[in-house]
Amino acid sequence: MSTIRVASRTSALAMTQTNFVIGKLRELSPQTDFEVVPVLTKGDQILDVTLSKVGGKGLFVSEIEATLVRGQADFAVHSLKDVPAELADGLTLTAFPSRADARDALITKDGEGLQSLAPGAKVGTSSLRRVAQLRRARPDLDIQSIRGNIDTRLRKLQEGQFDAIVLAAAGLERMGWQDRITEYLEPVTCLPAVGQGILGIESRQDDAALIELLSRFNDPNTELAAIAERTLLFSLNGSCQVPIAGYALVFEDNRNIWLRGMVADPDGTRVLQAEDKGSDAETVGLRVAARLRDLGADELLTQVSQ
Ligand SMILES: NCc1[nH]cc(CCC(=O)O)c1CC(=O)O
Numbered sequence: 001m002s003t004i005r006v007a008s009r010t011s012a013l014a015m016t017q018t019n020f021v022i023g024k025l026r027e028l029s030p031q032t033d034f035e036v037v038p039v040l041t042k043g044d045q046i047l048d049v050t051l052s053k054v055g056g057k058g059l060f061v062s063e064i065e066a067t068l069v070r071g072q073a074d075f076a077v078h079s080l081k082d083v084p085a086e087l088a089d090g091l092t093l094t095a096f097p098s099r100a101d102a103r104d105a106l107i108t109k110d111g112e113g114l115q116s117l118a119p120g121a122k123v124g125t126s127s128l129r130r131v132a133q134l135r136r137a138r139p140d141l142d143i144q145s146i147r148g149n150i151d152t153r154l155r156k157l158q159e160g161q162f163d164a165i166v167l168a169a170a171g172l173e174r175m176g177w178q179d180r181i182t183e184y185l186e187p188v189t190c191l192p193a194v195g196q197g198i199l200g201i202e203s204r205q206d207d208a209a210l211i212e213l214l215s216r217f218n219d220p221n222t223e224l225a226a227i228a229e230r231t232l233l234f235s236l237n238g239s240c241q242v243p244i245a246g247y248a249l250v251f252e253d254n255r256n257i258w259l260r261g262m263v264a265d266p267d268g269t270r271v272l273q274a275e276d277k278g279s280d281a282e283t284v285g286l287r288v289a290a291r292l293r294d295l296g297a298d299e300l301l302t303q304v305s306q
Contacts, residue, residue, distance in 0.1 A: 005037045006034055007072070009064065012150075020174070024097070061084060068091055069091065076203075077199055079170075079198075083202070090206070091204060099221075099222040101170050101184075102170065103186065104167070105166065105168065107165050107182055108163060111182055112164075123143050123163065125146060133189065134268070136271055154177070169197070194232065225249070233246060235285060236292065242263065243266060243268075244261075259276060261274055
């Protein structure tokens with residue numbers, strides 16, 4: 001049996017996620033060999049500049065995609081949140097394992113919650129989506145950019161460079177670091193990013209045998225949430241220069257999909273939210289996008305931040 005090669009970023013979280021999926025696939029297919037192909041992406045190399053200024057989140061994904069297109073690896077495990085609305089030609093998202101916690105998590109140095117942080121406390125996040133929503137919840141906070149992998153960010157907090165940071169709960173849980181979380185931020189306070197907490201497995205469209213294996217690991221409800229949220233993102237044509245959020249819940253009993261979307265301006269003074277529900281994930285995504293447009297989202301979406 002030949003070896004299946006898995007392209008992965010080399011950050012601790014990426015490696016943990018990749019090895020988690022490989023472990024599950026070994027259970028499904030014990031006779032198959034898997035080999036990790038490490039890929040150093042631009043997003044991992046450029047650590048001193050805010051990502052939206054150097055070309056956005058796609059930086060973590062495009063080199064991995066190129067490795068798949070060139071046939072140097074067979075599939076990749078992404079944090080779906082980092083995957084742009086459009087994939088490279090010839091590639092497809094093949095499977096979505098069960099979603100982890102989609103919420104953002106606040107980690108404070110001295111154990112305060114969001115409302116009990118001291119006035120003017122210094123909070124580290126570079127996500128425009130988090131900045132806009134934190135400003136709305138606590139306009140007095142001193143929100144500063146922070147970069148680096150989650151291990152680096154936790155270290156910067158520990159060293160006292162920040163009073164608090166905000167990270168995705170899912171990444172912390174996958175690393176086994178959930179005890180660092182001081183407070184889970186509920187979606188009403190901080191609507192999660194499209195795809196947050198979901199792993200997306202990407203492979204070549206024409207690799208039928210591999211797609212058959214990977215799809216056994218697909219969670220149908222997670223897939224529906226991913227489709228609803230990503231249709232919203234695609235339909236808003238969102239770049240990461242505008243704060244956008246989207247969060248879907250799938251109700252098991254009747255396969256009803258509920259989706260809320262948010263578009264804001266970067267300082268959080270204008271925050272537009274809309275929601276809808278229905279039985280077809282794509283339709284729900286399109287309708288929430290249309291409602292946000294009706295509320296004036298286009299004006300925010302065309303703003304180019306400095
Ligand atoms: N952009 C970085 C990134 N991409 C995915 C995750 C966490 C895991 C997830 O959301 O699935 C993180 C770190 C963070 O936001 O704290």
